[in-house]
Amino acid sequence: QVQLVESGGGLVQSGGSLRLSCAASGFTISRYYMAWHRKAPGKQREWVASTAPDGDTNYAEFVKGRFTSSRDSAKNTVYLQMNSLKPDDTAVYYCGNVGLHYWGQGTQVTVSS
Numbered sequence: 001q002v003q004l005v006e007s008g009g010g011l012v013q014s015g016g017s018l019r020l021s022c023a024a025s026g027f028t029i030s031r032y033y034m035a036w037h038r039k040a041p042g043k044q045r046e047w048v049a050s051t052a053p054d055g056d057t058n059y060a061e062f063v064k065g066r067f068t069s070s071r072d073s074a075k076n077t078v079y080l081q082m083n084s085l086k087p088d089d090t091a092v093y094y095c096g097n098v099g100l101h102y103w104g105q106g107t108q109v110t111v112s113s
Helices: none
Strands: 003-007 011-012 016-024 036-037 048-049 057-059 067-072 077-082 093-097 105-112
Touching: 003 093, 016 036, 016 093, 016 105, 036 067, 036 077, 048 067, 048 077, 057 067, 077 093
Parallel strands: 011 105
Antiparallel strands: 003 016, 016 077, 036 048, 036 093, 048 057, 067 077, 093 105
């Protein structure tokens, strides 16, 4: 059974950092494109980052240089390290298996000014 569970969200001040985790089960993360999306109130859901099976990662322009996606194959977990957070980064963050069209339940990130 495919499952993705995000954690690590919370409330942080502008300029702070958070690390989101996405624990996967039912499949091996290194065999699939994995992605992070986010959904802010009143805005459309948007792509944040994605990692190919070979480890190549791409980022949306608005997070380049601030966010880093990584994976731990031994733990079958994907991470999103978020630094220099801004109030505009406030959103629910979701991780997903692109190939299987499966997404986690999301974790709330709130950045106060």
